[in-house]
Amino acid sequence: MKTIIGILLAATLCFSASGATVKAGSQLPQDNKTTEKKMDDFQIIRDEVVDSVRYVSAVPSATVCSVRIDIELKGDIVESVVYTRGCNGNAKGIGALIKGMTVDEAIRRLKGITCGNRPTSCPDQLARVLEKVTASRD
Numbered sequence: 001m002k003t004i005i006g007i008l009l010a011a012t013l014c015f016s017a018s019g020a021t022v023k024a025g026s027q028l029p030q031d032n033k034t035t036e037k038k039m040d041d042f043q044i045i046r047d048e049v050v051d052s053v054r055y056v057s058a059v060p061s062a063t064v065c066s067v068r069i070d071i072e073l074k075g076d077i078v079e080s081v082v083y084t085r086g087c088n089g090n091a092k093g094i095g096a097l098i099k100g101m102t103v104d105e106a107i108r109r110l111k112g113i114t115c116g117n118r119p120t121s122c123p124d125q126l127a128r129v130l131e132k133v134t135a136s137r138d
Contacts (some may be wrong), residue, residue, distance in 0.1 A: 040076050042125055049134060053079065056133050060125035063118050066091060068124055073133075086122050094123050103130050 046057035054073040060066055066086030072079040080100050083091035098106045107127045115121035120128075 040128060042128065042129055042132075044132060047136070049078075053121070054133070056129065058125075058128075058129040060122065061120055063120055064115065064125055066122045066124050066125070069122075069129060071126070071129065071133075073128060074102065076105055078103060083122060091122060094126065103134055107131055107134070 014117075028083035032117065041061050042058065043059045046055060048055055051073065054071075056073065058069045058071075058072040060069055066083040068084035070082045070084070072081075078101050081095040081098060083095070094110075098110075101109075106132050109127075109132070110123040111122045113121045113127075130138060
C-alpha cells in the first residue's frame with residue numbers, strides 16, 4: 001500500500017511541476033485539443049539590443065514545464081539560452097548544444113520536438129520564440 005501511495009504522490013508532484021492542475025475526481029484530458037491551442041501562447045516579455053547583443057526573454061506555453069526562456073543573440077548567432085524551471089539537465093544541454101549555432105539552424109533542429117504526449121516542448125518553444133524574433137527583425 002505504501003508503494004502505491006508513493007507512486008501516486010510522485011506522479012502528482014511531477015504533474016503539478018509541469019504546471020497542470022487537476023481537480024479531485026476529474027479525469028485527465030483524452031485528447032490534445034486544449035494543448036494544441038496553447039502551442040503558440042508564449043509571450044515575449046523582453047526584446048532589446050544592448051552593445052550589439054540582443055536580449056530576448058519569453059514565457060513559454062503553459063503546456064511545458066519551463067516558465068521562462070532567456071536568450072542572447074549576437075547577430076544571427078545564439079550566444080546563450082537559459083531556461084527557468086523545467087528539466088534542469090535537458091535545459092542546460094539544449095543551451096550548450098546550440099551555443100554558437102545560427103538562429104536558422106537552431107530553429108530547424110528544434111522546431112516540432114514534442115515532450116511525452118504534449119504537442120510541444122521546451123526546445124520547440126525556443127524555436128517558436130526564435131522564429132518570432134527573427135520575423136520581427138526582417
